[in-house]
Amino acid sequence: MPTRTPANTPPPLDADTRKRLLAGTHHDPHAVLGAHPAPGGVTVRVLRPYARAVSLLVEGRTVELADEGDGLFSVLLPLAEAPAYRLRITYDGRDSETEDPYRFLPALGELDLHLIAEGRHEELWTALGAHPMTHQGVTGTRFTVWAPNALGVRVCGEFCCWDGTAHPMRSLGSSGVWELFVPGIGEGALYKFDITRPDGTHTVRADPMARRTEVPPATASVVTRSAHVWTDDAWMSRRAEHPAHRSPMSVYEVHLPSWRPGLGYRELAGELTAYVTDMGFTHVEFMPVSEHPFGGSWGYQVTGFYAPTSRLGTPDDLRYLIDTLHRAGIGVIMDWVPAHFPKDDWALAEFDGRPLYEPGDTRRAEHPDWGTLTFDYGRTEVRNFLVANASYWFEEFHVDGLRVDAVASMLYLDYSREEGGWTPNEHGGRENLDAVAFLQEMNATVYRRYPGIVTLAEESTAWEGVTRATHHTGSDGFGGLGFGLKWNMGWMHDSLEYIRHEPVHRQYHHGELTFSMVYAYSENYLLPISHDEVVHGKQSLVSKMPGDWWQQRANHRAYLAYMWAHPGKQLLFMGQEFAQGAEWSEAHGPDWWLLDPAYGAEPDHRGVRDLVRDLNLRYSATPALWERDTDPGGFRWVEADAAQDNVLAFLRFGTDGAPLLAVSNFSPVVRHGYPVGVPRAAGAWREVLNTDAARYGGGDVGNPGALSALPGPLGAFPARLLLTLPPLATVWLRPE
Template sequence: MERPKKAYEIGELDQYLFGQGNHYEIYKKLGAHVVKDGRREGVYFAVWAPHAENVSVVGDFNGWDVKANPMERNEPLGIYTAFVPGVQTGSLYKFCIETYKGELIYKADPYANSAEMRPGTASRIADILNLKWSDAKWMEKRAEWDHHTQPISIYEVHIGSWKRHPEPDKEGFYSYREMAHALTDYVKEMGYTHVELMGIAEYPFDGSWGYQVTGYFAPTSRYGSPQDFAYMVNYLHKNKIGVILDWVPAHFPRDAHGLADFDGTPTYEYADPRKGEHPDWGTKIFDYSKNEVKNFLIANALFWIEHYHVDGLRVDAVASMLYLDYGKQDGQWAPNKYGGNENLEAIEFFKHLNSVILGRNPGALMIAEESTAWPKVTGRPEDDGLGFSLKWNMGWMHDFTEYMKLDPYFRKGHHNQMTFAMTYAYSENYVLVLSHDEVVHLKCSMLNKMPGVGFDKFANLKVGYAFMMGHPGKKLLFMGQEFAQLREWSEARELDWFLLAEKEHVAVQEFYKDLLHLYKRNKAMYELDTSYEGFEWVNADDGYRSIYSFIRHSKDNKKNLLFVCNFTPIEREDYRVGVPRRKQYKLVFNSDEVKYGGTGEERPLVYRAVKKECDGRPYSFGYKLPPYGVAVFEF
């Protein structure tokens, strides 16, 4: 008769749920967990290795001896387990797997909660059961929060290069705890609502920026311990700043200690290389047909959101998961059973993932980085949508950057590039993004995309940012672009903060900061983001002068905003704008202020509309519009 299982051990129900793909807290059973077995304290190890002949746990506690701690196989799924007494928190370990070929391979724990600092590749015992939280108010509010009607302005950050540590023993990295304070102070002053952190799950190669993950359940040790990471999330929450993580369920690297051929066979990846490999990236693709693999990923998403209180996940490379032929030539991919190029298993995975994450965690965000016209990415799974909360608007980003690169003389022939996004603005719930991808690989920084020299470059960038902030959709800007970084971003150095000794860069920073606070202060700029009632063109067709004018409406229509953006260096002394009512229009944002690098010319703060037709409207008022001028009026 089999002895009864202890509470911490893998039981029949655990195996059944894992085999069904529904064990949403499997991370509490698989991996390495500090436990007490009677009077003995130690660590319970469990690993899924279905095609392994034998598995043992090796570590600094047993001299890395393959024979010291063999693991017991649990059927029917092939989960190997062992209790090893006396093992302490902080110990390093790996699983030694004997493959069906008789080879010994050494793998890091897929469910490890901590990892050795690179270039080391071992997992590290960590006890994360009693993390310290004092963000209960934030978590309660999050549960009632509706992202559709709330402001979201995201600061995308790579911790390792936001600032570099001056002390040589720190390898240039600020710790999670140090970053918590420095980043919070900056983000609060600037007026962002959320930070999005790149490269948090453990990864071996700095140059991958965290997009080639080997430790899905371990905050990278570059910046400290799991407790330190929890401190940072908690501190940001206490200061009313949301935390979004980049999350990579699309692929994983081939590193020998990672998930690739985990038990000597394709365990986590598709066995068929036409489905299981990305030729361009040299990485492996998760097998979304296996319940245990889907469970690994869904439980991982829940782990960050529920265990570490993270507020949302930005899901990387969604298009590469949806299309079987993504980045592949003819002969490199296999069609689905209907002959199409859609990955049917990935589609079902997304519906399951988003239903579970958002069903269990009201107020959390699931954000798709999806670069195609795939329908209903933010649609409900019941309506055959994928179920994401938000989708990155890559189409807007492409049109915007291409337009902004143009010499102003040629913009009149491309006027519709800035208006086109409004034809599909309500087909999904969008985030307008100018992300890290736009300022690397010889694409130039945002400033150096701009035409001209000197004043023109800075003025172009500012009017572009104002247009972005006024346009429907949530907002995301990559770090450094808010003060007009000159160089492209590199993960190997800190941002060029020394530029803030120059008034032009300070002016851009002040400009973007005031836009962020204007955005947060005015419901018209966000509460009807997903509704036709929230936006109205005044003049979308003024291509000859390259001027765009539009209105953002609030729900109660009491505090609306009129935007006017001039994308040429030509001053319009007699600019007249049509308006819907014979009211007073109060100037609440003026790009010509000295602090923004303008002339500081005095002008009225209130403008009275008169009965004079303009822009197809019965009323209008005149305004002296400066070169690359931005004016926002409240009415």
């Protein structure tokens, strides 16, 4: 039996130290708590509110500590140096043994702190947040948080009944980082940070660097570590061999919680992968999966930038989904939202009592469109937080691309602001120079670290050089932003405006289809029909079309084939691939029942789905449709001026010169013997796709068999084809 030794009581703490320690405003609790040399030996002091008694287990003995009140216990040991010891804490008759958190050296290195202060910590998630680890031979969790304005920070959680009094953190100098290693805390523990603001009040916050969270509406952070073993080596090793702008890219945009409601990441791994593979899409794009409190924001109001939403499972479950997609040859793009964040009082807003992640000037901080806050891109640590976050998703989750949301709102200081509601930059302009620098740094960093990835900008203005390299300066005096692709919002708006008109009126809007080729090579483009176009009263894609149901579906099919043939990559939002008539709702997702024969007559919605599958398969197998997307020599107008006929025709060329001819007839009449110029005076052409085919739900009007090119110039071409153009249809032809 261990012997019980009477305690010697050390001198009491001075009043100020005691007050700061108990109030959570002491910047260095390790200087007070734990074991320290003192006159006559070694003082050990412990802070354990609500404890009935505290003892040391040291050198085979049990040494009782004197109760100093307010949860403070102390003892003076007659020793020359601090011994190894453990604590025995008694709560209402229950004893528990633990290590003392205040006997450990800092678990964060000087290099980490230097890089954080410099704003150059490219793997910030390894330094900040909660990390299970073994430190000085003891297992536990290191908690670190950046809160430079705080008077003090304490970590609290289930392990202390959410009272952080016993776990004050130490300030690591001018870095603004607070740290505490807590022994015995491991994976799955819930925690938050209790922050003392500059005015002395307290706020309890989720960890900005949390890599896992509770399921909303609960808001605690969760200690986690990954145990996933990746099996996508083949995909990752060859990814860099295929630059996005010279490769096929047909993207299926998915809102994961509603694609098949009720399925988690692991169930989606099987069903989504099988569906996307069958449909022939090359990539999926996830609407934001970062944690967000309000599901109705669809993930675009993020509070947990480093945590996948726990609504669908654990971070490793998401890794499993991406791993499965990669093994099937499907790339993964993720929506990323560095433009703003919500004001929830447990998250980032005034995190440590003052504006920290947001600008101090409310005119810059407030985002008028969404009632959120913008990031302070000029602050070194905030920029580092976001740049590292981009790297995090590539590094830890193997994503292949980030689609950056709301880029225009970042680039312009006056975005959605009234006159007088914004302040100009240092040159008197409206450009947000800090945001420009941030986007350039982010793109340069991820392209350097992760060859073969792609970043995509949702940028709705004519900002010059969105996809230009960051080191190339344009006529505007700015370097390029460095994105790989830009969403072509102009094409989207113009083409949808054209297609919604009755055919009899389309001749007056013909330029809305042809104008996109005026600027098609000014950037590297992706053509989006995204979730934004099929919600909030905008109607689904097929419901935008004029005419009866047959004509709507015919327009829908013709439009999609025109889109797939147009220069640029393409993206289609879920439900539009089978002509869902209703707008999308996150509450129930796509109307899958429309594909059930019991509800839809063959080949109604299933016919449109079959067309999209064939579009993808033909597209991927036809280099002319993707090899030269950024090369003006890969496109040539055949018929751009047939406005009265509602006809549009153009050629696409591969690097070997092999052409594909796309002809769209956006009128409801059959056109027989329609002359279309071709670049070859000899040889036969064959129809390889016709959106009016019976299997797609069309009238089966077309051009069966081989078509001979007739000699004799037509415009700038040496020969012509006489085609039968189906009504409201697009046909693709290739020479044999």
